[in-house]
Amino acid sequence: MIAVLMLGAAVAAAPLPVDFVYLRDIAPGIVQDIRYAGAFNFTGAPVPGYEAAECLLTAKAAEALRAVDDELAADGLGLIVWDCYRPARAVAAFMAWTRNGPDTMKPVFYPNEEREKLVAHDYIAEHSGHSGGSVVDLGIAPRGYRSPSRGEPMACTAPQNDGLPDMGTAFDCFDPLSAIGATVSPEAAANRAKLRAAMERHGFAPYQAEWWHFRLVEQPHEGAAFDAPVVARP
Numbered sequence: 001m002i003a004v005l006m007l008g009a010a011v012a013a014a015p016l017p018v019d020f021v022y023l024r025d026i027a028p029g030i031v032q033d034i035r036y037a038g039a040f041n042f043t044g045a046p047v048p049g050y051e052a053a054e055c056l057l058t059a060k061a062a063e064a065l066r067a068v069d070d071e072l073a074a075d076g077l078g079l080i081v082w083d084c085y086r087p088a089r090a091v092a093a094f095m096a097w098t099r100n101g102p103d104t105m106k107p108v109f110y111p112n113e114e115r116e117k118l119v120a121h122d123y124i125a126e127h128s129g130h131s132g133g134s135v136v137d138l139g140i141a142p143r144g145y146r147s148p149s150r151g152e153p154m155a156c157t158a159p160q161n162d163g164l165p166d167m168g169t170a171f172d173c174f175d176p177l178s179a180i181g182a183t184v185s186p187e188a189a190a191n192r193a194k195l196r197a198a199m200e201r202h203g204f205a206p207y208q209a210e211w212w213h214f215r216l217v218e219q220p221h222e223g224a225a226f227d228a229p230v231v232a233r234p
Contacts, residue, residue, distance in 0.1 A: 013227040016056070016085075019220055020133055022233045023055035023084065027066035029073075030055075031080040033147040035172065036090060037230070040153070042109035042172055043097045049087030052232040056085040061134040061216045064202045071198055073143060080141040080164065082171045082212065086130030088227040094124050108153040110174035122209060123174040131225040134216035136204075137172075140165055140195050165191045171212050180208050 023030060035041045037053035057065070069079045098119050110118065118124045129135040141164055148162055156173030159166065168184030169177045176182055180192065192211045199206065199214045207213035 013087075013089075013229070016133070016226055016228045017058075017221065019059045020056055020085065021059045021062050023057055023062050023065065023081065024233065026059070026062040027069055027079075029078055030065060030069050031078065031141050031145055031147065033080055033082055034084075034230075035082050036086070042105050042174070043094070044102055044104040047090045048093045049090040049227070049229045051229045054230055054233055055081050055083075055136075056133065056230055057136065058133040058216075058220045060218075060220055061136065064204065064216060065136065065138075067202045068198050068204075071201070072140060072194075075194075076143050077140050077165075077194075078143050078145070079138050080145065080147075081136055081138045083130060083137040084135075085133045085226070085230065086128055086135075087229055088131050088225045089229075091126070091128045091131060091225075095119070095126055098124055105153075107155060109156055109172055111155045111157060113174050118174055121174075127225065129215050131227075132219060132221040132223065133226065134219040134221065136214055137210075137212045138195075138214070139167060139171060139212055140191060167191050167195075167211060169211075178210050178212075180206060180211055 032055050034053040034055060036047035037050040039045050041047065065079060072078050098115060101115065103115055113121065145163065154160060156170035157175055157177055160170050166185060166188045168182065168188035169175060177184060196206050203217055204214040205217050
């Protein structure tokens with residue numbers, strides 16, 4: 001289903017292009033844990049622009065992810081997505097948070113960094129490729145995985161107890177260990193390589209500083225920064 005995602009009259013932003021889709025309409029088997037729609041993220045609160053916990057992408061990116069998920073199924077694995085299309089207002093909110101936001105989630109997401117240095121150290125940027133709809137943050141998960149209830153938060157650099165394969169760090173870990181070339185355990189290195197190889201085979205390119213971040217190489221809206229909010233699927 002390809003539908004125009006219209007905004008409410010009170011929101012002063014243009015609708016998303018007609019080639020944007022809800023990922024669950026294209027690949028319902030991909031697990032969604034959209035972090036910025038809730039409070040479990042580095043800001044400690046739901047992020048402006050995320051009115052629903054849904055993954056929106058261009059149809060081209062969504063179809064490519066379905067192919068990756070299908071390929072991983074042969075090994076009893078699939079994909080889990082944490083962020084997809086990101087409204088420009090969310091990017092602006094991240095920048096505002098770096099200047100004067102709370103540090104409540106520092107022990108979890110940036111235990112070895114200072115909030116004021118996250119931009120200078122390239123963990124947060126003023127502009128994001130996510131806002132064009134063909135960039136995604138994701139990992140691998142056992143087939144049939146369901147996101148667990150969150151207990152006591154753990155430092156992102158520590159071994160996680162979420163039932164996901166070891167990747168060396170958790171998602172959104174602002175730490176050098178998140179870099180693709182970081183020294184991690186052999187198991188984590190193998191899992192990162194498996195994810196990267198599958199994504200590259202289906203048209204995505206990695207980001208060296210974050211093992212979870214991939215962009216579609218041939219994007220329909222390269223360089224665009226849309227600002228329509230993520231709304232509930234009709």
